[in-house]
Amino acid sequence: MDTLFTLAYEIGSLYVIVAIGWIIRRTGLISEHGQRAFTTLLLYVALPCLIISSMHMPFQYEQAYGALVMFVLSIYIMGGTLFLSRFITGKLTLSTNRRAVFENVILFGNQGFIGMVIILQLFGQEGVLFASVFNLIYYILIWTYAIYIMNPEELPDSKVMFILKNPGFLATIAGFVLFVFPIQIPAFIIDQVATIGQMTVPLSMIMIGMMISTVSFSKALAYMKDIFVYMAVFIRLFMYPVLFFLPLLFFNIPFEWFMIACLLSATPSPATISMYAQVYGGDVEFSAVVVFFSTLLSVVTIPLVYFVFLLLM
Secondary structure, X not given: OHHHHHHHHHHHHHHHHHHHHHHHHHOOOOOHHHHHHHHHHHHHHHHHHHHHHHHOOOOOHHHHHHHHHHHHHHHHHHHHXXXXXXXXXXXXXXXXXXXXXXXXXXXXXXXXXXXXXXXHHHHHHHHHHHHHHHHHHHHHHXXXXXXXXXXXXXXXXXXXXXXXXXXXXXHHHHHHHHHHOOOOOOHHHHHHHHHHHOOHHHHHHHHXXXXXXXXXXXHHHHHOOOHHHHHHHHHHHHHHHHHHHOHHHHOOOOHHHHHHHHHHHOOOOOHHHHHHHHHHOOOHHHHXXXXXXXXXXXXXXXXXXXXXXXXXX
């Protein structure tokens, strides 16, 4: 129970930073150009440094086994949710420009930013190691499948090189090499990498705040009448985590590994989908509203999902 209150407190504290990001963007203290610079700094510098510094530790068989379990869980979760998302979307009557967006916002969570921050706060550096491995399949799919279903022609012929440009994917591979092989980076270097990695927490939350600031109050009210917004948010935040993790209770998975995978899978829809909708053709407003509401409601749903499985395990 203490851990539940800790989780609620940590998430609440993080969303204070989100509110600061929202205020900064709405008041014009940071322009759209400045927001893109924030995103670049986070995506290409801070987050890779966090992943590499977290995986830079002496090799241990228990951690290696845990990483393997997380990879298998990732295949199960992403494969299962991909199949079900496609099935659900196919059964709904959606406009052409909304269909792919709907599938993407229920399939993908904000595992790379909000997810990694929550895992770092709750489980420390070792938790980030397991989370990074769990996110490998996610990184591949969100940089290929998410674009493909919006506009197949926009996906480059060299898909492997396109995936390799993903900084999170590259950092995870580099970190895993450091973990498996006896490679020790000098302390005066890795300590600075770790310091930069610590910037991930505030930068991620400020960036989320700036991204959801694009949704005006009037727009949010207008979309509150849209049943598909409620469906997308419910499926993303609650249905998928419960549906896919309940069967895993019958397996002897350590609590920490189970909860890392579960909490990452319960994260809100990522703003990346809104950017894809704008670039590759899609319902930009709908995606932004789903990201907005799912991000706000995740303050409640992530602790709720944690509490449900805490009672069942």
